[in-house]
Amino acid sequence: MGRWEPNARDRLAQAALTLYAEQGFEKTTAAEIAARAGLTERTFFRHFADKREVLFFGTEMARDLLVRAAADAPAHATPMDTVGAALQALGALLQENPERVRQRDAVVSANAELRERELIKLAGLAAAMADALRGRGVSEPAASLAAETGIAVFKVAFARWIGEPDQPDLPEILRASMEELRNVLAERAGHHDDHVR
Amino acid sequence: MGRWEPNARDRLAQAALTLYAEQGFEKTTAAEIAARAGLTERTFFRHFADKREVLFFGTEMARDLLVRAAADAPAHATPMDTVGAALQALGALLQENPERVRQRDAVVSANAELRERELIKLAGLAAAMADALRGRGVSEPAASLAAETGIAVFKVAFARWIGEPDQPDLPEILRASMEELRNVLAERAGHHDDHVR
Numbered sequence: 001m002g003r004w005e006p007n008a009r010d011r012l013a014q015a016a017l018t019l020y021a022e023q024g025f026e027k028t029t030a031a032e033i034a035a036r037a038g039l040t041e042r043t044f045f046r047h048f049a050d051k052r053e054v055l056f057f058g059t060e061m062a063r064d065l066l067v068r069a070a071a072d073a074p075a076h077a078t079p080m081d082t083v084g085a086a087l088q089a090l091g092a093l094l095q096e097n098p099e100r101v102r103q104r105d106a107v108v109s110a111n112a113e114l115r116e117r118e119l120i121k122l123a124g125l126a127a128a129m130a131d132a133l134r135g136r137g138v139s140e141p142a143a144s145l146a147a148e149t150g151i152a153v154f155k156v157a158f159a160r161w162i163g164e165p166d167q168p169d170l171p172e173i174l175r176a177s178m179e180e181l182r183n184v185l186a187e188r189a190g191h192h193d194d195h196v197r
Numbered sequence: 198m199g200r201w202e203p204n205a206r207d208r209l210a211q212a213a214l215t216l217y218a219e220q221g222f223e224k225t226t227a228a229e230i231a232a233r234a235g236l237t238e239r240t241f242f243r244h245f246a247d248k249r250e251v252l253f254f255g256t257e258m259a260r261d262l263l264v265r266a267a268a269d270a271p272a273h274a275t276p277m278d279t280v281g282a283a284l285q286a287l288g289a290l291l292q293e294n295p296e297r298v299r300q301r302d303a304v305v306s307a308n309a310e311l312r313e314r315e316l317i318k319l320a321g322l323a324a325a326m327a328d329a330l331r332g333r334g335v336s337e338p339a340a341s342l343a344a345e346t347g348i349a350v351f352k353v354a355f356a357r358w359i360g361e362p363d364q365p366d367l368p369e370i371l372r373a374s375m376e377e378l379r380n381v382l383a384e385r386a387g388h389h390d391d392h393v394r
Binding site for chain 2: 151
């Protein structure tokens with residue numbers, strides 16, 4: 001990463017997403033990505049283990065962000081509010097560059113192996129969040145329930161955000177989805193008219 | 198499946214689980230499974246596409262059971278109570294043969310590829326349950342939130358059941374976990390002492 005390769009990682013990532021969208025993930029080679037970015041294949045492999053890694057190098061960042069946000073939540077925050085704060089931090093990060101996130105999602109959604117990888121990623125984020133909650137003194141099963149449920153809410157909110165480009169931003173959809181889930185869980189028999197068409 | 202192969206499918210499944218536990222999933226061949234069950238390899242392949250299928254042929258049954266139980270829930274049941282009823286049905290099925298379920302889980306947990314497959318299975322069950330809820334007239338995002346959250350509860354409850362063989366049965370742990378999640382979501386700032394060690 002010398003001065004003759006400014007933003008190499010970012011240029012490679014953008015070139016890869018463009019090529020995956022244009023010609024499909026399967027057909028794209030590391031050499032093509034490097035060429036599109038005006039860099040060498042060797043440079044590509046200095047930044048990414050393989051072409052799949054380009055789509056998932058953000059996982060570690062997402063995990064660190066969730067864990068840090070959970071740790072930084074106020075001491076009096078409930079487990080679910082702690083999870084909510086962590087999801088807000090992740091949502092805000094993704095909202096910074098919505099076009100790229102949507103482009104990446106389209107590539108991942110079009111490929112079975114990548115969709116599997118995405119599920120593994122989400123399971124890993126849930127485990128990290130449960131760990132962060134236990135680190136705050138939350139006992140089991142509350143920690144795992146709050147973390148897994150948080151990722152469930154994230155999945156639903158993210159799909160809504162992807163499917164409705166004109167809708168509110170991701171942090172707002174996350175907040176609204178969490179509130180909706182509270183309502184869904186709070187209602188008891190005879191009070192569910194709100195959700196029936 | 199003539200009369201000279203009574204319970205062939207079941208015998209093959211049990212032989213496979215025993216061999217996977219003894220010598221590992223990777224090292225076991227279809228021929229060995231057939232031999233252990235006292236059947237031919239050809240019979241094995243009449244029942245299962247491959248040795249992985251032995252571990253996942255129950256997925257379709259689980260999906261059908263969840264969908265049917267959701268459809269059969271009382272008309273006045275809330276979305277989350279409908280999900281709860283579906284999970285109870287699945288829990289009761291698994292509780293019928295706990296040793297085999299635990300044996301299968303140990304095999305799946307020991308292999309990365311099988312763990313991935315399990316995540317895909319669970320994602321499919323969540324999608325089927327959301328579909329069943331929409332079929333009952335539940336609107337989005339309530340249907341997806343309730344379904345994904347139900348699977349989140351199932352994951353946590355199942356792990357507790359696996360980890361604590363002396364604990365209550367799976368339906369009871371599912372019920373208790375759902376109630377615990379309601380409490381986790383209902384609590385607001387300043388009222389979370391229950392979950393803090």
